[in-house]
Amino acid sequence: MAKVTVHRKAHFNAAHRLYNADWSDARNATVFGKCANPHYHGHNYELIVAVKGDINPVTGFVMDMKILKDLIAHEIEDKFDHKNLNEEVFEFKELNPTAENIVVVIWNILRAKIDTKLQLSITLYETPRNFVTYSGN
Ligand code: NI
DSSP states (O other): OOEEEEEEEEEEEEEEOOOTTTTOOOHHHHGGGGOOOOOOOOEEEEEEEEEEEEEEETTTTTHHHHHHHHHIIIIIIHHHEEHHHHHHHGGGGOOOOOHHHHHHHHHHHHTSSSOSSSEEEEEESSSSEEEEEOOOO
């Protein structure tokens, strides 16, 4: 059976601040640079959700893309778009909202909603040149 990966792109704008509460402002500024700005700043995040699996012989789909689109819209875009990640998204109350941590949070949310027979991989662009990937291990 041919395994195919289907991809869906999505987008959200969000604000964050990177800092370690145990550190001084100076040390935070040294480690996190502009991202430590106490007044927050925004990014245009680009998300690519990749789902890999067998082609269903009945539908010809790996996963119905409309279902995937709606899942991303409801579970990720509604939760993250135009939000202050530190202040408004509970997963980041105690967790630094770096791209690395955001991609793991997104993966965990979507993994719980997608058939376990399908492999899930997430790519998150924080800037056009900086991006992270996570596949659950
Ligand atoms: Ni930043």
